[in-house]
Amino acid sequence: MEHLEHKRKIMIMLAIMAAMLFAALNQTIVGTALPRIIAELGGIEYFSWVFTIFMLASSITAVLVGKLSDIYGRKPFILTGIAVFSVGSLMAGFSNGMIELIIYRGVQGLGGGLIMSTAFTAVADLFSPRERGRWQGLMGSVFGLASVFGPTLGGWIVDNADWHWVFWVFLPFGVLAFILILTLFPSVEKKPGEKVDYSGSLFLTTTIVPLLLAFSWAGSKYDWSSSQIIGLFAAAVVSLIIFILIERKAKSPVLPLHLFKNNVFTLSNLIGFIMGAGMFGAAMYIPFFIQGVIGRSATSSGLIMMPMTLSMVAASTLGGQFITKTGKYKALAITGLLIMAGGMFSLSFMDVNSSATVVILNNILIGTGLGMSFPVFTLTIQNAVDHRYLGVATASAQLFRQIGGTVGVAVMGTIMNLRMSDKIAEAGKEPGAQLAQNPQLVAQLKDLDPQVLMDPARLASIQAKIPAEFQPVFERLVGMLRDSLGYALTGVYWIAAFIVLTGFVLTFFLKEIPLRQSQKPGQGDETKEKAI
Known part of the structure; x- marks a missing residue:
């Protein structure tokens, strides 16, 4: 698709961003509304599961669809993702209890993983690595804008209307995105000789699920040394060993292990994992501080969160332009991670007497750092592999980021509950x-x-x-x-700051290889060799 007319590319990108906007709005609207939903449905002990199940489900589908989209093309999977996400959103609005809500959030996650993975890979199909900086930044801005309007509208809905509309209000966007993708996105023929790696997919799933369940339940539902937690970790390890053995012999592996010999690929995924753990682990609990500790309404919570997303939009857009113009990205990532860690560290000093202004300033720091650094590591991964691995490589970035986020939310939730008790x-x-x-x-x-x-x-x-x-x-x-809730949350922010600082240090070891001006056959292999 790299050689399509420029006008056609722009139209396809508008369709892709419409799909991302639909998924992102439905994700971000939940944050500020969830405390009130929990107050009505009960089940604060399941709070982290509303996010954990989404990231768990989206992690699985994101990595599985990576290889499938390399074989069958991106179009069928992004359409399926929109349809599944729409059904999950519709049913979530009919939830009568937290368990039902968690189940339907899982359905949303299955669709969300399909949408996000194929959307970012499609950008790589359309543009060379050097050009992708601009578009990755714009796509980050779409998510950022959704993060501005979503929380604000979510807070307004639960303050002034029935909370069920939180999940229904953006369903028309899903219909529009589906129509745009269906009509504008080109179809491709299946690549000859490629087979679906069913066994590898199965054992990759049975590695991820018990691992994340163990992190979610350890320290809260079960002791870390309990037979349940040890059993889950053991199951994850056994499945991982079987998965590695299968992938070493598979003709068309769902996650080619040789990619991890590429230092840029491996280090970028590790940093993405760390960023996911730090960002999701802290950001998901900021509305709890605003509403529960300093006593603001859900609507006010959305307004207080808005500067974070606006600063993320600005930093992401400007950062993408900088990458496309200069071809440089390492300094941008290092600076962004440092700013982000500083913002989270500042959050750890807040208490019941903190003003909304202090929260806003800290959120601006986090948003700025996030916007500068978050898009970089998907770009570095795509630039470091051959074009035929774009789908699976992009999916791996989604997988490690999502796993990091899931582990971060689960661990931070455990820490919050223990400190609060x-x-x-x-x-x-x-x-x-x-x-x-x-x-x-x-x-x-x-x-x-x-x-x-x-x-x-x-x-x-x-x-x-x-x-x-x-x-x-x-x-x-x-x-x-x-005071107890504030004490618990500030501990969460301090640990999140330390996690992001670890990513900051690791970025110094990331080799900055030139961004390719094209993705013609042969250039990907050359770049990959340079990265090893």
Whole structure:
């Protein structure tokens, strides 16, 4: 597709960005709305699963479709992704409980993995590595713009309408994106001699699933040393060994192992994993701080998050232009990771007395660093492999980033719960003694827990039932819960900053190879040899 007319390429890119916009809007709208959804449906203990299941499902489909799209072309998979994502969004709006919501988020994830993996690979089909910088930046901007409007609209919906509309409002975008892709995207014939690696796909899946389940449950549902967690890790290791043995003999492996001999490919994926863990592990919990700790509404939470995404859009767009113009990307990634880590480190100093302005400034730092560095590593991976591996290479970038994000959210959620429990146990001794003398008051406060902090109306309803003489005790309890949640979250941000700093250090070891001006046969192999 590299030699299509420029006008046709632009139209195809508009179709691709429409598909990405649909998926991204449905992802980002959930963040600020979820605390209120949890307050209505209950199940704060499953909070991280709403994100974990999406990333788990999208990780699996992203890597599996990589090789398939190299064989059959990108079009059928991006169309399937849009259709599956639309069904998941529709059903998520009908959820009556957290378990149902998690299941339908998983369906969304299956479609989202198909969309994101094929969209970024299609850019590589259309443009040479040197030209991709500009388009990767613009695609990052599309996701950034969705991150601006999604959280704001999500907060407005749960404050002013039924939360179910969070999942339904953008369904028309799915129909539009499907029509555009169907009519504009060129079809390709199946590559001769290529077979689907069913065995490798199966054992890759059975490696990823127990691994992520182990990280999700360890320290919260089960002890790290429990038989359940050890069993999951053991299953992941056994599946990984079988997967490696299968891939070494497979004629058309789902994930060619020889790609990991390429230092640029391996290091870029490792940094992508680290960035995913740090970014998702911290960013997903920022709305909890805004709503639960400093007591802002869901709508305010969306507005406070907006500067992060606007700064990400600006940095991503300008960074992409810089890469296309200069052909340089390493310094951009290093600077971005350092800024991002600084923003997360600043988050760790916040508490119940922090102002919205402080949160906004820290979010701007994170957004700027993220916009500068995030698109770089997909570009480096695509530039380091031969064109026939574009799909699987791009999918690997998605896989490692998503696994990092899943592990990050799970580990950060465990840390948050443990720190919050310890802080509540320590801080609740004094009001607990007073409550022990008033069993009637204890019954009235049975619904007072950290998740009620995200629902001002419910909190006010509980307070209205408390006799005047016990209002000071109630206020101390609420203050104790806010302080405990803040203490737990700042610990999460500190660890996230350390994780991103690790990626910053590793980027210094990334070899900066020239961005190819074309993707003609032979040039990919030459570049790959230089990268090894």
